Amino acid sequence: MERQDVNDLMVFLAVARERSFTKAAAKFGLSPSALSHTIRQLEARLGVRLLTRTTRSVSPTEAGGQLLQDISPLFEEIGSAIDALNILRDTPAGTIRLTAGDYQIQQYIWPKLRSFLHQYPDIKLELDVNYGLQDIVSDGYDAGVRFGEQIAKDMISVRIGPDVRFAAVAAKSYFARQDIPTHPKELLQHRCINLRLPTYGGLYAWEFEENGREIKVRVDGQLVFNTIYNVLEAAVDGFGFAYVPEDIAKPHLESGRLHRFLENYSPYWEGFHLYYPSRRQASPAFSLLVNALRHPT
Structure with a gap:
């Protein structure tokens, strides 16, 4: 050639x-x-x-x-072979491309990588904010982030955070004019703020649980966003109910800007995992990054 x-x-x-x-x-x-x-x-x-x-x-x-x-796999193998040469360097180096949602990056990745990147200045990191369940191999990424249950069995996965629970929340300015829902199905009678997921091309169906049985509710409302932080902000502004990770809702709940509902119906989900191809030859830089992100057991 x-x-x-x-x-x-x-x-x-x-x-x-x-x-x-x-x-x-x-x-x-x-x-x-x-x-x-x-x-x-x-x-x-x-x-x-x-x-x-x-x-x-x-x-x-x-x-x-x-x-x-x-x-794509051939060029990936060439890149991995070149990255492996970094083992002969005095300091780890190389470029790592990760894809994840903005929530995962802000809550689980960036807080751990601030000091890591200062410690290893020759390691370059590219973070792609994306809500789609991408094919990281064909799209040229070194790794991605998903819930543990969503990862294909031919991938290696490393937990990077604790189990996750979502919270149904609304501002007082909204629910003061509405009946308070006592069951997830009653959300169909309320204005809700939707999240669009590009992988499925549709709106996220809110997932609840009752006596071990999954309940999915396809809500409706005036607003649709494709990022979870916009959904949260709209809820704070009184535009209806939102279903968001409880850790990002917590400051607003503690301040009284938001109130929580249907807590007994919100299940815990297996936390987020970093995943990458099992055939990937891990460079020293990539191995260090994985260890930096790893959630303590």
């Missing part, structure tokens, strides 16, 4: 993963037009169209999707 082919395939991987010439170009320090020219040359050499381009989006064609699936 010619060196030019390798370089052009790296450009293709970046554009296909980012679904954007502009975002991919920023990673290479080049112009979007330069990357577009590179892709056209690659397509001409291969004799097949790899990307579908519109004025607003870029997406792999069927051939491009197959190529992305086939070569």
Whole structure:
């Protein structure tokens, strides 16, 4: 394989993963037009169209999707092999890409990594805020964060936080005008603030539990957000009920800005885990980061 082919395939991987010439170009320090020219040359050499381009989006064609699936693991192995050379360095180094929701980053990742990054200045970290359950291998991430029960069995997982419980909350300015719900199903009669999950393309169904039986309630209301902190803020402002992690609601509950309801119906869920491919050859930098995030047993 010619060196030019390798370089052009790296450009293709970046554009296909980012679904954007502009975002991919920023990673290479080049112009979007330069990357577009590179892709056209690659397509001409291969004799097949790899990307579908519109004025607003870029997406792999069927051939491009197959190529992305086939070569992503190969480039990942090359990256891991290069990272492994860092063991010969005096200090750990390398770039680590993580994807997680903003709640997981703010509550479980960033507090542990402030001192870690000061201690290891040659380790670079890229954090992607994303609520989708992404394929970290094909999307080029070293690791992701999910609830323990959501992790595929072919992945290695490391717990990074305690069990999580959600809280149904509302501001006094809202519930003072409404009947107080005594059962999760009664939330259907209330204005609620929804969270959209991109993986499923729909709204999150609030999950409760009664006598060991799961209850899912698909609520309705005036507002829909795609981040949990916006949901919480809207609840504080009196726009209805919200269902949020109890640790981020706690300061508002203690101050009286929010009140909690249906607590006996809110189950505990297995805490968040860092997960990564079992075949990944862990670099010293990645191993140190995993240990820094690990939740004490």
